[in-house]
Each structure stands twice: as structure tokens, then as C-alpha cells.
Amino acid sequence: MAEWTRPREGPLSWAQTEWVMHLPRDGASSYEDNLYTEWAGDPVPTEAARAALLDLVARHEPLRTTIHRGDDGTGWQRVHAPHERAGEIVSVVDDADLADALAALKRTCFTLSAEWPVRAVIGDRAGRTRRLGLVADHSACDGWALRVLADDLHEAVARRAGRDRLPPPRPTRQPLDDAGWESSTAGQSYADRARNHWERQFRTLGRTLDGYRPPVLDPAPPVRPDSFHDAFFSSPRLNAVGNEAAERWRTSVSALYLAAFGGAVAELEQAPCVCLMMVSANRVGVEAGRALGKRNMPTPILVPARSDAGLGGTLADTARQQIVGHRFANLDPLLGDTMSATINPALHHTALCYARFNFTTSRTLGLDVAVEPRPFAHLPEIVPPPLDQIIHKPRRQQGPKYMLLIHQRPDTVLVNLRWRDDTGWNPHAESVLYRIDELVTAMLTASDDAPWPPPTEPGPLRRPSATQSPPPASRT
Incomplete structure (x- = not known):
């Protein structure tokens, strides 16, 4: 020993x-x-x-x-x-x-x-x-x-x-x-291939957003110790809808939510495309699967606001990017950050090139065998009443600038949005959650030749209760 x-x-x-x-x-x-x-x-x-x-x-x-x-x-x-x-x-x-x-x-x-x-x-x-x-x-x-x-x-x-x-x-x-390994010849060879993939994604985003002007923002409020927000809802209904829609379109459930989040962010930011940073497990081989440590890494995924490929084509391309992205997630983050700032300086660390997406399931987290049903100390209870109602958690001292976490269990799905005061998302966070719910629901009922985004209708998702006050507005 x-x-x-x-x-x-x-x-x-x-x-x-x-x-x-x-x-x-x-x-x-x-x-x-x-x-x-x-x-x-x-x-x-x-x-x-x-x-x-x-x-x-x-x-x-x-x-x-x-x-x-x-x-x-x-x-x-x-x-x-x-x-x-x-x-x-x-x-x-x-x-x-x-x-x-x-x-x-x-x-x-x-x-x-x-x-x-x-x-x-x-x-x-x-x-x-x-x-x-x-x-x-x-x-x-x-x-x-x-x-x-x-x-x-x-x-x-x-x-x-x-x-x-x-x-x-x-x-x-x-x-x-x-x-x-990362400093070895094999690691550096891998890094070269990963860098090429990231560069292609960032340059495609830059070409797509050429001439883009972001919405007018109020002056950004200072980042205070309690400037980080959480809003979430839990829904057995949306969980069943997402599973059926994934089977119908022959894709993964995570691809549905990833496309829906991208569509919602693109609409909020009034942009023709977004580059979401999808969190990848970043594990290859038996050894890595049995080891402890922080290995998950982000990988860039492009989601259009509108697409001639329609709903089916957009979902297929999102899933394709996921597969390719998993191969090239393990890039030196200092290099990736520098690349983003150099290729798209006006977009660097904005929602269009920085928002995180993380999809987990009970099985991937080991909750089918673990005793405790709340693996993350900060994760809200997954199936509390009321269901299908947005709940705002108390502000936190630190957290991600923009992030959507989807946690799926056999009986329900938790949709958890996190953001920071200086993003300008305070008055709009609930609308992002509504839009994700509407888009995933529409994926099940849309026609085979439906456009992207598909036609939607207001869903049953409810606003916070009277005791749950949303954060103050900071965006015009």
C-alpha cells in the first residue's frame, strides 16, 4: 500500500x-x-x-x-x-x-x-x-x-x-x-485533432453570426456574492414526452433537450445560431470508467435558430455533433478559451459561445445502486410537489455563468437553469424554461416534415408560486 x-x-x-x-x-x-x-x-x-x-x-x-x-x-x-x-x-x-x-x-x-x-x-x-x-x-x-x-x-x-x-x-x-498522457506524443497528437475540430466549430459560428448585433442590455450589474441563480422544474409529463419523441425521431433524449436549449437561447439572444458547450463524460477505456476524478469536459455544439433541414434534420445534425464532440472534448481549456477569444472576440464568454449543457441520468450517476437519491449537494429534490411548476432556489455565492442541467430519472425529469446577474437573463430565465418545455413537447406532435423550430403551443408549465419571487430584472 x-x-x-x-x-x-x-x-x-x-x-x-x-x-x-x-x-x-x-x-x-x-x-x-x-x-x-x-x-x-x-x-x-x-x-x-x-x-x-x-x-x-x-x-x-x-x-x-x-x-x-x-x-x-x-x-x-x-x-x-x-x-x-x-x-x-x-x-x-x-x-x-x-x-x-x-x-x-x-x-x-x-x-x-x-x-x-x-x-x-x-x-x-x-x-x-x-x-x-x-x-x-x-x-x-x-x-x-x-x-x-x-x-x-x-x-x-x-x-x-x-x-x-x-x-x-x-x-x-x-x-x-x-x-x-496529455503531455506525451500520443496526447499531443490527439490535442492537434481536437484543436482542429474546435476551430472548425468556432469559425462556422463566426461566419453564421457575421453582422449580428446583440439585443440592447442595461448596464451590467456588479457580480455580488449572491449573484448566481437557480430556477428549475420537475416533470413526469415532459419526461414521458421526451422519451416518446426520441423514439419517434430515432435519436437520443439528450439531443432533443440540447436542440431545445439551443433554440431557446437563440431566440432570447435574437441570433441565427448558438454554440453550446455540451458537457462530455470524457472517459475512454475500462480504467477511466473505474477511476475517481474530474474528467468531464465541454465540447462545442452548433444549434441554429432556423434551418432548411427542418426538425428531423436539425435533430440528426445535433446528434451527429454530439458523437463527434465526445471524441474531441479533452482539449486544453486554456487553449480552447484563447481560441474562442481570438476567432470570435465579440462573442467570447457570451451566451452564444459559452452556455453549458449537461445531461445526466440516474444510471450514469449510479443512482440505481447508490443509497442517497441526491448526488449533488446543490441539486434540488427531483420529484417534490408541486410538479410542472418553476421554483427559484436561494441565490448562491458561486456558479456557472449560463448552464442548463437536465437530470433524467425513470419517472421524471429535472430541468435546472443557472445563470449569473451580469448575463442580463434575470427577467428572461423563466421564458427559457417555458420555451424548452414547448419545443420538446412539439417534437412529439410535429409532422414528419415540420420546420425547425416546430410550431408550438403554450404548455402546462406554471409560474412560481406567490412565495417564489423571481430575481429582479436587469435587461431591457
């Missing part, structure tokens, strides 16, 4: 860089987008549970890594020995106080240059525990790695409690291994 738990240092992987490149170098810097999982079961000794958590940290380097960056944005990571800060990452509380402790745990903001990106709380009753919770920063674990985190936690507890006598598994691929 000593062989694979020794300290080491090296450059950040491109996926790690993508997560931290826009964060402040000091202070709380985690976006509050933590990953969360629990273990619950028959009582085990509290010390066995603590030892299991330390076994987990020993196996997975991202959980004991600090991230450091220079003034030029480049960064490096230090992997610490498992025993260095063991006392800081695990807390034991009385079982009666566990619920409050877990609620506070989910709101943890990590200082990534000074703290390990993991915390755990164990509920104790007379030296034994039935439940513990663990939160990890997104820099150490993305949604696709949550199943690994949950499975390894359960196995570690069983092993320490004497229920599983197999030796702990050796670690698989670590972020430093990714960074090493």
Missing part, C-alpha cells in the same frame, strides 16, 4: 484546469457544486467506519490533492500522503445531531489550494454507527465518477467491519496519470 500512497506532484490535467481556471486562487473556491453520497446499513463500529473513509482517501489521489495556480493560469497539483490530514476530513457527531451535520456538510466550500477536497461526517451512538455522509468537491469527483465513489465507500465499510475479507483493490487511473 505504501507504494501507491506516497506523495507526489505534477501538472494539472486538462479536466482539472477546466474546473479551476476561472476560480479565485485563494479563498473558498468550489462553486458549491459538491458531490454527495451516503453509507447506511446495519450498525458497525464507528472506528471501522472512520478507517473505511481513510481507506477510500488512500486509494483515490483526487481526495487528497491540493491544487495550486500561478498568475498565468497554469496550475499544478500536490498529492499528499493519506495520514497527513486524516483528522481534518472526518468528523464524528452524536447520531441525534447527524441530520443537521449532513445539511451543513453539503454546503461546504473548499479552499482547493489549502484543503483536501473531501469531508465526511459519521453519526455515532454508543461507539457504533448506522449512517455516514461524504461530500467531495467537483474538482475531485464528477457526476460520472459518483458510482465509483459510492461503490468504493460501501465496499470499504464492509471490509473494515469484517463482512468482506478481500484485500482493498489497487487504485486505477489517477489525474496525474491523465496529465502525463
